[in-house]
Amino acid sequence: MAQDLTDVLEEWKCLEEEYQELRETHRMYLQKLDEISKLQNHCSSSISLQRKRLKELSHQAKKYSKGPSEEHSKNLEEMKEKIMMRPNAFFEMEAFLPQKNGLYLSLVLGNVNVTLLNKQSKFAYKDEYEKFKLCLTVILMLFSFICYFFVSYRFIDAILNFLLVWYYCTLTIRESILITNGSRIKGWWVVHHYISAFLSGVMLTWPDGNLYKTFRNQFLAYSFYQSFVQCLQYYYQSGCLYRLRTLGERHNMDLTVEGFQSWMWKGLTFLLPFLFFGHFWQLFSGLSLFRMAQLPECKDWQVLMCSLSFIILFMGNFFTTLAVVRQKLKSRNQKPKSL
Template sequence: MSRSLTNVLEEWTNLEKEYQHLQETHKLYLQKLDEISKLQNNCSSTISLHRKRLNELSYQIKRCSKGLSPEDSNTMDKIKDKIKTRPNVFFEMEAFLPKKNGLYLSLVLGNVNVTLLSKQSKFAYKDEYEKFKLYLTVILLLFSFTCYFFVSNRFVDAILNFLLVWYYCTLTIRESVLITNGSRIKGWWVFHHYISAFLSGVMLTWPDGNLYKTFRNQFLAYSLYQSFVQCLQCYYQSGCLYRLRALGERHNMDLTVEGFQSWMWKGLTFLLPFLFFGHFWQLFNSISLFNMAQLPDCREGQVMLCGFCFLVLFLGNFLTTVAVVRQKTKSLNQKAKSQ
C-alpha cells in the first residue's frame, strides 16, 4: 500500500470518528433544546399563574387590612412591600423567556421569536443598536450639510429623505426587538420615531415646486441641527449610562434616547438648552407650514401633513421634557427637605 493511500485511510478513519462524535453531540444538543423549551414553557406559565395569585392576594389584603393589631398590620406591610418588588423580578425573568411579538413586530416579521436568550447576545444587540444610531446620525449630518451648502437638487433631497425613512423605520423595528429583550424604552420616545418616519415619508413624496423650494432650506437646516444634537446626546448619554451601570443604578439594557431623561441629572444638564431650542424649531416649522397651507397656490397635501407632524413632535417632545425636569426637580426638593 502506498504512503499516500495510507494517509488517506488514516484521515478518513479520523473523520469517521469525528463524525460519530458530531452526531452524538448534535443528538445531545437536540435533547437539551427540548429540555430548554419545556423549562421555558414551565417558567412562563408559572409566572402568569403567580401574577394572578398575587393580584388575588393583594385584593384579599385590602379587604382585611382594617381593624388589625399593630403587629398584624406590620406583617401585612411587609407582605405588601414584597408584592411590590415582584413585577420587577418577573420583568427580569421574562426578558430571557420567549414571548409573543407585539402588533408592530408581528406585522413586520410575523410570528418569529426575537428573544435573545443570553446576556452576551442582548448586550451585543444593544451595542449594535447604539452604534447604528451614532453612525447613521453622523451620515445624516454630513448629508444634510452637503445638501444645505453645496447641492440643490430634488433627486439628492429625495435620497436624504429616503435615508431618513429607512433610518427611522429601522429604529422602530430594532427598538421593538430591544423592548422584547428587556430594554425599558417607554412612552413618547418610542412613538416619536413612528411620527418621524411618517414625516420623512411625506417629505419624500412632496413634489418639486415653489412651496417645496421655500421650505427646503428651513427643513435642511433643521435636519442638520437635529443630527448635531443627536450626536451630542449619544456621546453624553452613553457616558452617563456607563457610570450609572458601573454603580448599579441603571439597568444594563437601558439605551440612549432622543430626549432628556431623569438619570441624566447626575451629570451636567447642558443638553437642555439644545433640546428646547430644537423643540421650538419644530413649532416654528409647523407654523411656517400652516401659513404656507393658507396660500392660494398651495395644492400639495404634504404641506398640511408635515405641519401637523411637526406640531405633534413639538408637543410630545416639549411636554415630555418638561414633565421629566419637573419630576426630577420635585424629587430633589423632597430629598433636600428630608435631610
C-alpha cells in the same frame, strides 16, 4: 503505494470515529434544546400564574390596613412591599424567556422569535444598535450640510429624505426587538420615531415647486441641527449610562434617547437649552407650514401633513421634557423636607 492507502484508511477510520462523536454530541444538543423549551414553557406559565395569584392577593390585602396584632401588621407590611417589588423580578425573568411579538413586529417580521436568550447576545445587539444610530446620525448631519450649502437638486433631497425614512423605520424595528429583550425605552420616545418616519415619508413625496423650495432650506437646517444635537446627546448619554450601570443604578439594556429622561439630571442638564431650542424650532416649522397651507396657490397635501407632524412632535417632545424636569425638581424639593 500500499503505505499511502494505509494512511488513507487510517485517516478515514479517525474521521469515522469523530463523526460518531459528532452525532452523539448533536443528539445531546437536541435533547438539551428540548429540555430548555420545556423549562421555558414552565417558567412562562408559572410567571402568568404568579401574576394572577398576586393580583388576587393584593386585592385581599387592601382590605386590611393593619393586622390584629403587631406581628400580623409587620408581616402584612412586608408582604405588601414584596408584592410591589415582584413585577420587576418578573420583568427580569421574562427578558430571558421567548416573548410573543407585538403587533408592529408581527406585521413586519411575522411570528419569528426575536428574543435573545443570553446576556452577551443582548449586549452585543444593543451596542450594535447604538453604533448604527450614531453612524447614521453623522451621515445624515453631513448630508444635510452638503444639501444646504453646496447642492440644490430635488433628486439629492429625495435621497436624503429616503435615507431618513429608512433610518427611522429601521430604528422602530430595532427598538421593538430591544424592548422585547428587556430594554425599558417606552412612552413618547418610541412614538417619536414613528411620527418622524411618517414626516420624512411625506417630505419624500412632496413635489418640487415654489412652496417646497421656500421650506427646503429651513428643513435642511433643522435636520442638520437635530443630527448635531443627537450626536451630542449620544456622546454624553453613553458616558452617563456607563457610570450609572457600573453603580447599579440603571438597567444594563437601557439606551440613549433623543430626549431627556430622569437619569440624565446629574451632569446632563446643560443639554436642556439645546433640546428646548430644537423643540421650538419644530413649532416654528409647523406654524410656518400651516401658514403656507392657507395660501391660495397651495395645492400640495404634503404641506398640511408636514405641519401637523411638526406640531405633534413639538407637543410630545416639549411636554415630555417639561414633565421630566418638573418631576425631578419636585423630588429634589421633597428631599430636604423628608430629611
